[in-house]
Amino acid sequence: xxxxxxxxxxxxxxxxxxxxxxxxxxxxxxxxxxxxxxxxxxxxxxxxxxxxxxxxxxxxxxxxxxxxxxxxxxxxxxxxxxxxxxxxxxxxxxxxxxxxxxxxxxxxxxxxxxxxxxxxxxxxxxxxxxxxxxxxxxxxxxxxxxxxxxxxxxxxxxxxxxxxxxxxxxxxxxxxxxxxxxxxxxxxxxxxxxxxxxxxxxxxxxxxxxxxxxxxxxxxxxxxxxxxxxxxxxxxxxxxxxxxxxxxxxxxxxxxxxxxxxxxxxxxxxxxxxxxxxxxxxxxxxxxxxxxxxxxxxxxxxxxxxxxxxxxxxxxxxxxxxxxxxxxxxxxxxxxxxxxxxxxx
Amino acid sequence: xxxxxxxxxxxxxxxxxxxxxxxxxxxxxxxxxxxxxxxxxxxxxxxxxxxxxxxxxxxxxxxxxxxxxxxxxxxxxxxxxxxxxxxxxxxxxxxxxxxxxxxxxxxxxxxxxxxxxxxxxxxxxxxxxxxxxxxxxxxxxxxxxxxxxxxxxxxxxxxxxxxxxxxxxxxxxxxxxxxxxxxxxxxxxxxxxxxxxxxxxxxxxxxxxxxxxxxxxxxxxxxxxxxxxxxxxxxxxxxxxxxxxxxxxxxxxxxxxxxxxxxxx
Numbered sequence: 311x312x313x314x315x316x317x318x319x320x321x322x323x324x325x326x327x328x329x330x331x332x333x334x335x336x337x338x339x340x341x342x343x344x345x346x347x348x349x350x351x352x353x354x355x356x357x358x359x360x361x362x363x364x365x366x367x368x369x370x371x372x373x374x375x376x377x378x379x380x381x382x383x384x385x386x387x388x389x390x391x392x393x394x395x396x397x398x399x400x401x402x403x404x405x406x407x408x409x410x411x412x413x414x415x416x417x418x419x420x421x422x423x424x425x426x427x428x429x430x431x432x433x434x435x436x437x438x439x440x441x442x443x444x445x446x447x448x449x450x451x452x453x454x455x456x457x458x459x460x461x462x463x464x465x466x467x468x469x470x471x472x473x474x475x476x477x478x479x480x481x482x483x484x485x486x487x488x489x490x491x492x493x494x495x496x497x498x499x500x501x502x503x504x505x506x507x508x509x510x511x512x513x514x515x516x517x518x519x520x521x522x523x524x525x526x527x528x529x530x531x532x533x534x535x536x537x538x539x540x541x542x543x544x545x546x547x548x549x550x551x552x553x554x555x556x557x558x559x560x561x562x563x564x565x566x567x568x569x570x571x572x573x574x575x576x577x578x579x580x581x582x583x584x585x586x587x588x589x590x591x592x593x594x595x596x597x598x599x600x601x602x603x604x605x606x607x608x609x610x611x612x613x614x615x616x617x618x619x620x621x622x623x624x625x626x627x628x629x630x631x632x633x634x635x636x637x638x639x640x641x642x643x644x645x646x647x648x649x650x651x652x653x654x655x
Numbered sequence: 656x657x658x659x660x661x662x663x664x665x666x667x668x669x670x671x672x673x674x675x676x677x678x679x680x681x682x683x684x685x686x687x688x689x690x691x692x693x694x695x696x697x698x699x700x701x702x703x704x705x706x707x708x709x710x711x712x713x714x715x716x717x718x719x720x721x722x723x724x725x726x727x728x729x730x731x732x733x734x735x736x737x738x739x740x741x742x743x744x745x746x747x748x749x750x751x752x753x754x755x756x757x758x759x760x761x762x763x764x765x766x767x768x769x770x771x772x773x774x775x776x777x778x779x780x781x782x783x784x785x786x787x788x789x790x791x792x793x794x795x796x797x798x799x800x801x802x803x804x805x806x807x808x809x810x811x812x813x814x815x816x817x818x819x820x821x822x823x824x825x826x827x828x829x830x831x832x833x834x835x836x837x838x839x840x841x842x843x844x845x846x847x848x849x850x851x852x853x854x855x856x857x858x859x860x861x862x863x864x865x866x867x868x869x870x871x872x873x874x875x876x877x878x879x880x881x882x883x884x885x886x887x888x889x890x891x892x893x894x895x896x897x898x899x900x901x902x903x904x905x906x907x908x909x910x911x912x913x914x915x916x917x918x919x920x
Contacts, residue, residue: 565734
């Protein structure tokens with residue numbers, strides 16, 4: 311971290327949007343001494359699509375379908391969420407396939423790295439409740455998971471305790487119109503400025519059962535979506551998430567609910583007796599290549615397009631945004647990609 | 656390549672030069688989807704209203720991206736299990752995409768994703784009467800195929816193997832019989848294609864085109880795989896036009912052996 315600049319030299323920034331992108335950016339700037347005003351149109355932070363996130367920190371697993379950039383930026387999040395804002399548990403993650411989809415497991419292994427193919431005895435050691443249910447699994451030992459709502463609360467608590475941070479909820483206008491920098495972290499609401507942003511519907515649900523316990527996220531290979539179950543503690547499990555090219559957030563459809571529940575049931579029949587404590591759906595902001603961007607326009611930085619990787623990418627993007635503001639840094643992988651990649655579509 | 660460029664085919668009065676039709680589902684991103692479609696040189700892409708957009712969809716950015724590719728859209732009724740569902744989905748698709756074309760799928764059960772041919776014939780009849788131009792996803796059953804043609808279908812799309820299985824041509828005999836039985840109806844192998852060699856084999860059987868999705872979308876590099884399929888379809892078509900040799904049981908030397916006057920080399 312650079313030495314704190316003197317008060318007079320300290321940059322000031324207005325961060326618009328208190329989802330995970332805005333919160334991490336605000337915290338990074340504030341930690342480095344900037345005067346930060348965090349502005350959120352809703353009544354509290356983290357109520358946009360961050361609210362429905364899975365909270366898997368799985369940069370290697372994501373390599374199955376995401377571009378290498380996601381894995382590279384995502385690995386930074388592991389340090390961030392275990393050391394700087396330590397809310398994650400680093401227990402690895404497990405990938406299993408139902409018997410009929412077994413060829414998919416070989417394919418998944420081929421496309422990813424930092425995993426180990428384990429047999430039923432090792433599965434039983436890692437997840438005793440899954441003993442005997444799968445004869446093979448991929449174990450990604452370095453991955454982690456967190457509870458997104460807890461992470462949002464922890465960031466908010468830290469920001470509230472800082473003298474150089476102010477909040478403004480319930481309006482997008484804010485108080486500090488004098489701020490030198492604006493960080494636009496509004497997610498899909500920033501479409502008025504970022505016309506190539508689109509929404510991708512995601513649906514999730516939360517189950518509660520005490521009949522089964524898991525220590526780490528389990529991903530079930532599915533022909534269309536990577537369905538995963540993330541343990542949230544106290545018998546709660548987050549089950550997600552669909553990816554549908556629709557821009558109407560609406561509600562969870564019956565079809566999606568059936569597919570998600572079916573996956574949980576395939577993982578363990580005990581989930582059939584679980585209570586459904588929550589259904590949620592929202593739109594993820596994404597650019598046409600599903601990669602994140604920091605777009606610089608004068609003294610405005612747009613941080614957007616985190617797609618299904620909010621908690622995974624936000625720490626790296628926040629660090630980059632702070633480097634841009636404090637050191638005039640430049641990050642071609644997220645700043646220059648625009649023209650080349652967008653015009654192609 | 657000149658040969659096959661002039662070798663157009665027609666469906667419902669539309670002339671087409673590309674013999675590869677591709678789906679739009681399961682790609683890692685719309686950007687990769689767009690690049691792959693360009694590499695495939697496909698003129699027709701199928702889109703699923705139901706599976707991909709949960710029924711809404713008009714005016715969304717994703718559909719906009721597809722429209723901007725300048726390809727013809729063939730909406731499909733993937734995921735429909737009943738005649739009524741399929742008809743409703745087709746009507747919705749006609750509004751969204753402003754086309755009378757519909758790839759008609761009526762699925763009998765989710766486990767096999769096999770066509771429900773009884774429902775298919777009924778839905779084809781209803782939609783054809785309603786002005787749709789129906790592309791039915793069917794099996795190689797000739798009796799059903801006759802009924803589909805009677806119902807108004809001017810094209811037939813039998814499966815190679817179950818959807819998403821990538822097993823290739825499960826029943827080459829049935830597919831060959833279908834070609835022989837319907838010499839003048841455009842025939843497209845739809846579903847089950849896993850690799851370019853499967854596509855080439857179907858084209859060698861005399862099929863007019865290939866429709867596939869998963870084999871490109873789920874490849875490690877969808878754009879390169881799209882190019883591979885474009886070449887395979889072209890190769891298979893050229894082979895068909897070139898009238899391939901007949902296989903034989905015994906060796907047949909490519910140079911005469913009698914006398915062996917010049918064997919010294």
